[in-house]
Amino acid sequence: MNSYQARVEVKLKPGHVDSEGLTTEKALNDMDYSVEEVSTAKVFEIKLTASSLEEAESEIKDMCKKLLANPVKDDYKVEVEKAE
Amino acid sequence: MNSYQARVEVKLKPGHVDSEGLTTEKALNDMDYSVEEVSTAKVFEIKLTASSLEEAESEIKDMCKKLLANPVKDDYKVEVEKAE
Incomplete structure (x- = not known):
């Protein structure tokens, strides 16, 4: 078995109200910044064991x-690589 | 003035307990997954106006x-580029 490092980014689908944003x-x-739009996402970094x-x-x-x-309501992106 | 798109990733500094993680x-x-470690981060995507x-x-x-x-308690990474 090997160790792998994954990165998952979870973001609201278009059309869903991002209240935190x-x-x-x-x-x-x-605070007088000139901000047009803010959206937020959550990232999970996961170290896991798998055979491939x-x-x-x-x-x-x-x-x-x-x-x-x-x-x-969520979209997600996944990236996985062998852990160092 | 121009529009810029920024991405800010905020993560706990090493040594701070990531309770969500x-x-x-x-x-x-x-749930029977073989997970060794989970850490979390928050991402803000910000569209702003600036002169450069x-x-x-x-x-x-x-x-x-x-x-x-x-x-x-937080570290953060910033990426900024011209908005499309």
């Missing part, structure tokens, strides 16, 4: 579907 | 110090 945008403009890169990728996508991302 | 790690292992790339970068770093990142 809106709040941050307002706060920054209240393909298996690690499949496990991570499975984790996204079951826990890390809400299939209704 | 720990909770996620435990949940994934309880240098000014946009300086404004974004200022925003990090004043609002987006807690100087005591």
Whole structure:
């Protein structure tokens, strides 16, 4: 078995209200910055054990579907590489 | 004035307990994945107006110090480019 390092970025799908983004945008403009738009995303960095890169990728996508991302409102991007 | 697109990634400094990471790690292992470690980060994508790339970068770093990142416990990475 080998160690793999995965990076998962979870972001709201277009059309869903990013309340944290809106709040941050307002706060920054209240502080006199010239901000047009703010959106937010969550990143998970996961170190996992798997027998191959393909298996690690499949496990991570499975984790996204079951826990890390809400299939209704979230999009997610996955990058996996062998851990150093 | 021009539009610039910035990406700010805020992550806990080493040594600070990432409770969300720990909770996620435990949940994934309880679901029988072989996860060794999970850490989390927050990403802000900010569209702003500035007179130059240098000014946009300086404004974004200022925003990090004043609002987006807690100087005591957070590290942050900034990338800024001209908006398409």
